[in-house]
Amino acid sequence: MKKLFAILAILGMMSVGLPSVILAQDSTAVADTAAQSEQVAAAPAASEAEPAVEETSSGGFHQALKVKFIEGGVTFMSPIALVFILGLAFALERIIYLSLADVDSQTLLKKIGEALSNGDVEGAKDIARETRGPIASIIYQGLLRLEEGPDVVERSIVSYGGVQSGLLERNLSWITLFIAIAPSLGFLGTVVGMVQAFDDIQRAGDISPTIVAAGMKVALITTVFGLIVAIILQVFYNYLLNKLEGILNRMEDASITFLDQVIKYNVKYKKL
Numbered sequence: 001m002k003k004l005f006a007i008l009a010i011l012g013m014m015s016v017g018l019p020s021v022i023l024a025q026d027s028t029a030v031a032d033t034a035a036q037s038e039q040v041a042a043a044p045a046a047s048e049a050e051p052a053v054e055e056t057s058s059g060g061f062h063q064a065l066k067v068k069f070i071e072g073g074v075t076f077m078s079p080i081a082l083v084f085i086l087g088l089a090f091a092l093e094r095i096i097y098l099s100l101a102d103v104d105s106q107t108l109l110k111k112i113g114e115a116l117s118n119g120d121v122e123g124a125k126d127i128a129r130e131t132r133g134p135i136a137s138i139i140y141q142g143l144l145r146l147e148e149g150p151d152v153v154e155r156s157i158v159s160y161g162g163v164q165s166g167l168l169e170r171n172l173s174w175i176t177l178f179i180a181i182a183p184s185l186g187f188l189g190t191v192v193g194m195v196q197a198f199d200d201i202q203r204a205g206d207i208s209p210t211i212v213a214a215g216m217k218v219a220l221i222t223t224v225f226g227l228i229v230a231i232i233l234q235v236f237y238n239y240l241l242n243k244l245e246g247i248l249n250r251m252e253d254a255s256i257t258f259l260d261q262v263i264k265y266n267v268k269y270k271k272l
Helices: 002-014 017-022 024-042 046-056 060-072 074-101 105-117 121-130 134-144 150-168 172-204 209-269
Strands: none
Touching (some): 074 150, 074 172, 074 209, 105 121, 105 134, 105 209, 121 134, 134 150, 134 209, 172 209
């Protein structure tokens, strides 16, 4: 339930800017009309026009990005933005989950080993139960079958380790899907934009450089945004893979160490 609330909160925060970006076309047009009327009324000299140009172009990267988003068209830019939001939401959810799952396995194994060396099996279970993460869960499952022998404990660790690995890898396939969809949507928007550009040329009856350049620019904007989204999500995906591999390696190492502790426990307390 906490993960669901976290995902909904992330989606809510990240989707706040989407309606404002989509509806910003009208406000941008009004601002441009007001700026033009002020320039006509004031009739500034050539030396005074340069600061005005600098002022309108000083909106920063966010303003330029918003303008290009509007130029690309809502039909194809909105799905790309939605893919970006969903991909980031899944990536952030996995980052939080893997960060919580990554615990100090050496300290945990040290406590478990001390408890087993003293014959305190229930104390070892309490330590594993009160520690979060897949390593503690695997050790707890092994401790439940401690009295059945090392072979049963090993099979339990292997079986439950596969379950924990699946939980760690959950939702990563969605991120890979969004990485593939984002540039595909961009290419689709480009193809549709090219078709519309040729329709404009056909209606005009002339291959005007202005018509061709305008249509080509709008068509290629969707591809640019689709590639940007795919690159950003790919970076997050590679980071998650690196973190996941580290946790899986520590799980295997902890399982081997725990089996050694189980064998020592059986030698000390079961075969005297």
